[in-house]
Amino acid sequence: MATPCRSPSLRKALLERPSPDVASRKSQQLGCRFIANRTSMDFDIANYMLAKENLDHEQPVLNEEYRKQLAGNLLKDSNLMHKNSRILAFKSKPPPPPEGFERNAKLLYSENVHGGAAKRSKIYRHIPQSAERTLDAPDLLDDYYLNLLDWSSRNVVAVALGNTVYLWHATSGSIEELMQVSEDDGPVTSVSWGPDGKHIAVGLDNGEIQLWESTALTKMRTLKGHTARVGSLAWNGGPILSSGSRDNAIFNHDVRIRDHLTTKMNAHEQEVCGLKWSLSGQQLASGGNDNLLHIWDASMMASGAPSSYLHRFDEHQAAVKALAWCPFQSNLLASGGGTADRCIKFWNTQTGACLNSVDTNSQVCALQWSRHEKELLSSHGFSQNQLCLWRYPSMVKMAELRGHTSRVLHLAQSPDGYTVASAAGDETLRFWQVFGTPDNNKQQLLRTRSVESTTGINNVSCANIR
Amino acid sequence: MATAQVARDIITLKGSADIVTEFFCYAVNSIIYQRGLYPEEQFGRVKKYGLTLLVAQDESVKKFITGVTAQLAAWLQNGQLQRVVLVILDQRTLEPLERWNFLIETDQEVIQKGISKRKSDADIMKEIQAIMRQITSCVTFLPCLNSTCIFDVLAYTDKDAAVPMTWTDSDAKIIENSQVVKLRSFDTKVHKIDASVAFKMDSDA
Numbered sequence: 001m002a003t004p005c006r007s008p009s010l011r012k013a014l015l016e017r018p019s020p021d022v023a024s025r026k027s028q029q030l031g032c033r034f035i036a037n038r039t040s041m042d043f044d045i046a047n048y049m050l051a052k053e054n055l056d057h058e059q060p061v062l063n064e065e066y067r068k069q070l071a072g073n074l075l076k077d078s079n080l081m082h083k084n085s086r087i088l089a090f091k092s093k094p095p096p097p098p099e100g101f102e103r104n105a106k107l108l109y110s111e112n113v114h115g116g117a118a119k120r121s122k123i124y125r126h127i128p129q130s131a132e133r134t135l136d137a138p139d140l141l142d143d144y145y146l147n148l149l150d151w152s153s154r155n156v157v158a159v160a161l162g163n164t165v166y167l168w169h170a171t172s173g174s175i176e177e178l179m180q181v182s183e184d185d186g187p188v189t190s191v192s193w194g195p196d197g198k199h200i201a202v203g204l205d206n207g208e209i210q211l212w213e214s215t216a217l218t219k220m221r222t223l224k225g226h227t228a229r230v231g232s233l234a235w236n237g238g239p240i241l242s243s244g245s246r247d248n249a250i251f252n253h254d255v256r257i258r259d260h261l262t263t264k265m266n267a268h269e270q271e272v273c274g275l276k277w278s279l280s281g282q283q284l285a286s287g288g289n290d291n292l293l294h295i296w297d298a299s300m301m302a303s304g305a306p307s308s309y310l311h312r313f314d315e316h317q318a319a320v321k322a323l324a325w326c327p328f329q330s331n332l333l334a335s336g337g338g339t340a341d342r343c344i345k346f347w348n349t350q351t352g353a354c355l356n357s358v359d360t361n362s363q364v365c366a367l368q369w370s371r372h373e374k375e376l377l378s379s380h381g382f383s384q385n386q387l388c389l390w391r392y393p394s395m396v397k398m399a400e401l402r403g404h405t406s407r408v409l410h411l412a413q414s415p416d417g418y419t420v421a422s423a424a425g426d427e428t429l430r431f432w433q434v435f436g437t438p439d440n441n442k443q444q445l446l447r448t449r450s451v452e453s454t455t456g457i458n459n460v461s462c463a464n465i466r
Numbered sequence: 467m468a469t470a471q472v473a474r475d476i477i478t479l480k481g482s483a484d485i486v487t488e489f490f491c492y493a494v495n496s497i498i499y500q501r502g503l504y505p506e507e508q509f510g511r512v513k514k515y516g517l518t519l520l521v522a523q524d525e526s527v528k529k530f531i532t533g534v535t536a537q538l539a540a541w542l543q544n545g546q547l548q549r550v551v552l553v554i555l556d557q558r559t560l561e562p563l564e565r566w567n568f569l570i571e572t573d574q575e576v577i578q579k580g581i582s583k584r585k586s587d588a589d590i591m592k593e594i595q596a597i598m599r600q601i602t603s604c605v606t607f608l609p610c611l612n613s614t615c616i617f618d619v620l621a622y623t624d625k626d627a628a629v630p631m632t633w634t635d636s637d638a639k640i641i642e643n644s645q646v647v648k649l650r651s652f653d654t655k656v657h658k659i660d661a662s663v664a665f666k667m668d669s670d671a
Contacts, residue, residue, distance in 0.1 A: 085548045085622040088629060089636035090537070094530040096557055096616050097504050 127389065127399040131430035132419070134403075135168065137161055142406065142425035144321060144338065144365065144381075145231045145246075145273040145289065147190040147203075149410035149423040154197035156214060157412065157421055159429060160188035165202055167214060168429075170414065178202075178217055179210070192233035192241070197415075199255075201241050203230030209243055211255060223253050225261050232275035234284065236298070242284055244272025250286055252301070263301050267294050267309050276323040278330070283310070283349055285333050287320025293335050295349045311352040317341040322378065324367035326392075334376060336364025344378060346393075358395045360388065365409050370435040371417035377434055379422055381407030387422060389434055403430055478582045482656035483542035489594050489652070489659070490550060490568070491535045494619065495521045496601045497552055497566055501608070503615055515595040534619045537630065542570070542657065545577035546627035551620040553639045556613050562639040562666075563611060566601075569660040576656045583655035593652030597661050600649045607647070608665055643667050 139162035140148065148160040157168040158178065163186035165178040181188060181204055190203035199220065202210045207226035212219050228246035235241055240262070241253045250272055252263035267286075274287030284296040295311040313335075322336030322344075331350040337343050342362055346355040363381035370377065374392045385408055387401040406425030413420050418435045477485075492514055499509050499520040504527065509520040522528055541547035547570050554564040575581060620636055623629070641664055649661035 084625060086625055086627065086629070087636050087638055088621045088623060088633045089618055090530065090534050091632050091634050092530060092533065094617060095524070095526040097614055 125436055127401075128433050129399070129401060131401075131403050132433050133431040135429040135431075137423060137427050137429045140409075140423055140425070140427045141187060142409070143189075144319070144363075144407075144409065145271055147192070147232050147273075147275075147410060148188070149412045149421060149429075150191050150193045150200075151412035151414055151421055152193035152197035152200070152214070153195065153415045154214075155415050156193075156197070157429075158191045158193060158200055158214075159423060160191050160202070163187050165191055165200075165212075170419075176217070178212055178214060179219065181210075189229045189231050190233045190243075192235060194235050194241075195237050201233050201235070201243075201255075203233050203243060203245075205229040207245060207247070209233065209241070209253070221255070223255070223260050225251050225253075228271075231271060231273050232286075234275040234277045236277040236284070237279070237281040240281075242275055242277065244268075244275040244286055244288075246271040248272065248288070250275065250284075250296075265296065265301055265308065267312070268292060270319075273319055274321040274323040274335075276325055276333075278325045278333075278349070279327060280330060283331075285323050285325070285335070285349070287316075287323055287335060289319040291316050291318055291320065291337070291341070293320045293323075293347075295333070295347070295352075311347075311349065313345075313347065313352075313354070315345060315354060315357070316343065318363075322364045322367040324369050324376070327369050327371045328374065334367050334369070336360075336367050336378060339363040339381065344376075344390075344395075356393065356395065358390075362386075363407065365407055366411035366422075368411045368413050368420055371413075372435055375435065377411065377420055379408035379411050379424075385424065385426075387411075387420075387432065387434070399434070401432055401434065404428065475584050475586045476582045477585055477654050477656055479545070479576050479580070479656055480543055482576075482583075482654040483539055485590060485594075485654050486542055486570070486657045486659060487535050487539040489597075490538055491531060492519050492521070492598065493566075493568070493601060493661075494531055494534075494552055494617075495519065496598060497554075498522065498527070498617055500602055500605050501554060501564070501611060501615070503554070503617055515591055515598055517595060517598055519598065533632070534621075537633065538621060541621065541623055541627055542572075544627065545572040545574070546624040547572075547621060548624065549622040551622070551639075552617060553620060554611065554615050554617050555639070557616045558613060562641045563615065564608065564666070565639070565641055565644070565664040567660075567662045567664060569662075571658040571660070573656050573658075585653070585655045590652060590654055593650065596650045597652060597659075600661070604647070604649075604663060608663070641666050 137159060151157050155170045157170060159166055163183065164180040165188055167176050167178050179202065185204050185206045187205055188202055189205050192201045194200065198214055200212050200214055202212060207228055207230060209223040209230055210219055211221045211223065226243065226245040226247055226249065230243050230245045232244035233241060239254055239256045241255055242250060243253065244250045248266065248268045248270060250265040251261055253260040254262045268288035268290055270289035272286055272288045276285050282298050286294045291314065293313040293316060294309040297310040300308050300310060316337035318338030318341035320335055320337055324334045326332035331348055333347045333349050335345050335347065342360050342364065343357050344360055344364055345357045348355055360378060360380060362384060364378055365381055366379045368377045376390045376392050378388045378390065380386055380388065384402060385404040385406055387408060388397055389399040391398050404424035404426055408422045408424045410423040411420055418433060418437060420432045420434050422430050422432065496519055498504060504522065504524065508522060508524045510523045512519050512521045538547060538550060549570055550568045552566040553562050555562050576583065620639065643666065644664040645667045646662055646664045649663060651658060651660040
């Protein structure tokens with residue numbers, strides 16, 4: 001595009017504007033020797049007259065040209081242009097987009113941005129790096145194959161220390177002893193709260209399972225059947241209690257009926273150390289020291305045949321103890337392997353597909369899904385003894401929580417899903433506010449705290465619960 | 467054979483106006499599709515200019531576009547149309563967010579003397595194709611429209627242009643603090659269309 005000063009008319013205007021010199025040169029040619037009488041000439045007027053003549057012709061063209069160029073090039077929307085045009089709009093307007101229409105492009109081009117921002121804000125959610133509370137847990141067995149910690153739906157933490165099961169009431173901070181077994185029968189090898197949060201199953205070294213009522217601290221019944229210690233227990237959300245033992249068997253007990261043993265499942269070749277029912281109560285996942293992970297379907301397991309399991313996964317290279325069913329996606333199971341494996345694997349238990357596998361570089365002892373975010377917490381052993389918070393499904397590590405000085409064997413989640421308790425081989429119980437603190441939960445927490453301070457426990461950062 | 471070829475390359479005022487009108491029709495459709503003003507399901511695919519373009523299927527949108535382009539054609543044939551602007555406004559606040567500017571320069575010689583020019587159809591199509599492609603690619607740099615938006619078409623005409631009752635005077639709907647990106651232009655030798663898009667500058671940029 002030509003700039004205004006380069007336009008032909010302008011150049012012409014500049015060139016053809018006669019100067020006084022030209023006029024005087026013209027007059028010089030009249031005689032052979034002419035000495036101009038400058039006093040009789042009014043150069044100012046002459047110049048003005050000459051210039052005026054030019055301006056009359058050139059100026060309007062120049063102006064229009066200049067304005068057009070300027071408007072076209074520089075001031076696209078300036079009012080200069082509008083002076084000789086009329087802006088018109090069609091009277092009938094196009095219809096507005098339909099109600100509730102979510103713009104596709106917005107999703108297309110901003111999903112990452114927003115997702116990223118959201119992810120960021122979540123990553124930057126304050127995750128306390130230290131334990132909110134630490135409790136001493138002397139005599140906690142440092143045995144990978146046991147399950148000694150559980151948190152009930154009534155907000156009571158049960159922990160087995162040696163031969164004794166203690167209850168720690170999270171709301172009041174008070175501690176009571178649930179039961180103690182004799183040296184011959186003990187130690188306690190597993191604890192599991194029933195879905196009502198009132199009854200608790202206790203697995204013993206002698207192969208017995210005892211059922212206790214936690215408010216009255218009375219034993220309801222004893223379930224016998226296993227010939228070796230019961231290292232894992234799981235409730236199906238109803239009256240069925242599954243138990244995994246060192247005798248390689250998994251039994252289902254219907255705790256309501258006299259002949260409680262309803263199903264026997266023999267598929268593992270070594271001790272069963274991980275046992276979890278899916279939230280729907282339809283599938284049972286069992287992990288063993290034989291590095292196998294089995295998925296059992298509730299409708300199929302009754303047949304009792306050795307191969308009545310739905311899936312058998314042999315991808316883990318070490319004992320499978322850490323199991324966790326995803327709370328927001330059915331049929332999604334996370335499993336963690338022991339020292340030789342160190343992987344967290346994700347399974348679609350319907351199709352049997354391994355969805356993902358992440359090497360954590362450390363023994364995976366326990367797994368807990370967050371119920372509020374798509375996050376997974378794993379606890380590890382040598383060498384960091386840390387807890388890792390992962391974002392699912394990206395498996396980006398959001399936080400590493402250190403504090404334990406020995407492998408973190410057990411994890412349990414509070415009923416509100418915000419706090420996680422961890423029990424480690426260093427004989428401590430630690431509570432982590434790792435899954436966030438909702439606004440509506442703050443009020444309750446404050447109340448909890450005030451109750452605690454009256455009991456005096458809050459002032460002691462490390463309380464001996466024995 | 468040769469004469470037929472020559473005859474086809476002749477561009478008259480009316481022919482040029484038709485080409486430009488058609489271009490506006492597809493440009494408006496493309497812009498409202500690309501900027502996601504209506505749900506994707508309301509658009510159908512059409513092969514045009516060697517491209518697959520999306521055209522609104524919704525009856526009232528179609529009616530609006532045909533109504534507008536019919537009048538644009540009339541003005542173009544008289545050489546009275548100076549520019550066409552597609553404005554995208556926030557539905558709630560009516561704040562202009564985007565202005566798609568199509569400056570039209572009409573060859574005065576053609577208007578006054580009624581002569582015709584020569585340019586091959588293929589060349590014009592190529593130029594239009596380039597603009598259409600640019601409109602499609604603009605979504606990558608244009609700021610995201612986060613609110614529900616509507617659009618309007620403004621026509622800048624000569625003062626003496628005949629205005630039917632269905633049209634009314636409007637303000638320019640200028641965007642404050644805008645940034646302009648010049649797009650390609652195309653030329654039928656009778657009408658020269660310069661396209662550009664102005665958008666609201668990112669407040670945090």
